[in-house]
Amino acid sequence: MSEINQQELNELTRRYHQLLVSQQTLILSTATTNGFPNSSYAPFVRDQTGYFYVYVSELAEHTVNLLNNPCASILLIRPESESRNLFVRERAVLNCRVKEIKRDSEIYMQQIAALQEKFGNVVSVLATLPDFHLFALHPESGRYIAGFGQAFTIDVNNDNLHQ
Numbered sequence: 001m002s003e004i005n006q007q008e009l010n011e012l013t014r015r016y017h018q019l020l021v022s023q024q025t026l027i028l029s030t031a032t033t034n035g036f037p038n039s040s041y042a043p044f045v046r047d048q049t050g051y052f053y054v055y056v057s058e059l060a061e062h063t064v065n066l067l068n069n070p071c072a073s074i075l076l077i078r079p080e081s082e083s084r085n086l087f088v089r090e091r092a093v094l095n096c097r098v099k100e101i102k103r104d105s106e107i108y109m110q111q112i113a114a115l116q117e118k119f120g121n122v123v124s125v126l127a128t129l130p131d132f133h134l135f136a137l138h139p140e141s142g143r144y145i146a147g148f149g150q151a152f153t154i155d156v157n158n159d160n161l162h163q
Contacts (some may be wrong), residue, residue, distance in 0.1 A: 030065035
């Protein structure tokens with residue numbers, strides 16, 4: 001990959017931020033206790049600290065995996081219908097530490113409210129079900145791919161890109 005100037009990097013950072021805000025769901029990769037990968041998806045909200053929050057049921061394998069292994073990878077990817085070349089769909093991959101948020105915490109109440117604001121009353125129904133868990137996914141590292149030869153490291157502390 002050739003060196004790019006700061007203006008180009010700023011534009012790519014803007015595109016990365018736009019990808020994040022354009023998505024309502026993320027692809028969630030977890031691992032079973034015996035190491036088998038599992039891919040799924042979940043609706044999410046993201047807070048001002050950069051944490052992603054998912055509210056998922058124990059009936060889903062990914063929830064059991066998250067309860068047993070506090071690591072996950074998430075993928076946010078431009079839809080096929082909006083991509084010019086399917087070999088290089090714009091995407092961000094973030095490796096995350098995962099923490100379950102307890103129901104009696106202030107963060108739980110805040111994020112359930114954020115989920116309800118984004119996704120509607122279905123969240124208040126789900127919140128009454130005992131098998132649903134709220135997880136915070138804290139990005140520790142990541143890559144943003146904008147196209148052929150355009151892969152950048154995501155500085156998860158400030159949401160900027162680096163070559």
